[in-house]
Amino acid sequence: MNNSVTQFPDLPEDVGCTIFELAAKNGDVADLFCRTLFDPEASKAPEFFATHIKIFALAGISVNDKIAAALRKCRGIQTLLVWSHISNRNLQDIVNSSEPVLTPSRLAVFGEIFPEGRYQFHYPTFHKVTHLDIVCFQEADWKEGASLSQLKCLTHFSLDIRYRPSGFVEMVREVLHMCSSELRILIIWSDEGCFSESHHCFGDVKAISEGEVDVRAVNGCMDSRPPNMLGIYRDGYHLSEDWTDTSADPENDFWAQAEAVIQGRRRHLEQVRKLASLSIVSFD
Numbered sequence: 001m002n003n004s005v006t007q008f009p010d011l012p013e014d015v016g017c018t019i020f021e022l023a024a025k026n027g028d029v030a031d032l033f034c035r036t037l038f039d040p041e042a043s044k045a046p047e048f049f050a051t052h053i054k055i056f057a058l059a060g061i062s063v064n065d066k067i068a069a070a071l072r073k074c075r076g077i078q079t080l081l082v083w084s085h086i087s088n089r090n091l092q093d094i095v096n097s098s099e100p101v102l103t104p105s106r107l108a109v110f111g112e113i114f115p116e117g118r119y120q121f122h123y124p125t126f127h128k129v130t131h132l133d134i135v136c137f138q139e140a141d142w143k144e145g146a147s148l149s150q151l152k153c154l155t156h157f158s159l160d161i162r163y164r165p166s167g168f169v170e171m172v173r174e175v176l177h178m179c180s181s182e183l184r185i186l187i188i189w190s191d192e193g194c195f196s197e198s199h200h201c202f203g204d205v206k207a208i209s210e211g212e213v214d215v216r217a218v219n220g221c222m223d224s225r226p227p228n229m230l231g232i233y234r235d236g237y238h239l240s241e242d243w244t245d246t247s248a249d250p251e252n253d254f255w256a257q258a259e260a261v262i263q264g265r266r267r268h269l270e271q272v273r274k275l276a277s278l279s280i281v282s283f284d
Contacts, residue, residue: 034067034070049070049073056080058081059081061084062084063082064090068090068093068094072094072102075102078106079104079106079245080102080107083110084110091109092115096115096120097123104128105128105129106129107125107133108132109135110135111134111135111136120147121148121151122150128153131156132154132156133158135163136160137164148175149178153182154180155184155185158186158187158189158254159175159186172188173213176213183216185216185255186216186218189222190205190231191221195230195231206230215269216262218231218261220232220233223235
């Protein structure tokens, strides 16, 4: 975002063609944005923000009443990213509303926004989601029969399970079983220790890497590049760029990296099938 924006009480006309990011590193930006929306003397028409704000990213800042009210005004948001450990009851009310307050196609949130740690996706907020990222903190997140099958548009799914101490292969199988057939990619972000052969979760990492769990499941690491091509690598900074379309290398974002891994597996399986077919013919 152009730094000059913060010097003025209103937003530039090209905001609809660019990204307005509520930056985690600068709480004043969030305050400025809220003041702009609710300033009675602002030059923008009431529907301007509903039609022009497409990406809303917020990290490390609680969704207070002002920001929640701002979100409700930005009804045309296509990408919503909220990464915050701070209690976000306001965000819970928006995401889990029976009314279609927001209907993004790309959504990245912490699991804490789901009441009682139970993931339910039947709310209108999720009806158009194609790309979903959830940071999991609770061990039982996926053992309560989450309604993933209702995400009919979901094609790209990533789960950050770095804060879970136990193995995860069975959880991955459960999640994939609950997802619709439209799902193309499932990325499992694990702690870097899991990629060490001495770690108790290494067997799970290896099983996913070798495609034994599901060809669509891919390991990911945000801390360091995994050894021996066991998974993709993308740090938190570049992840946020990928989500907000500000990456200098968009063709190498984390989704593209995962897609390349999956395509490589499919080619390998096809070669194996061809070789097996030739062997059968030759044996006959």
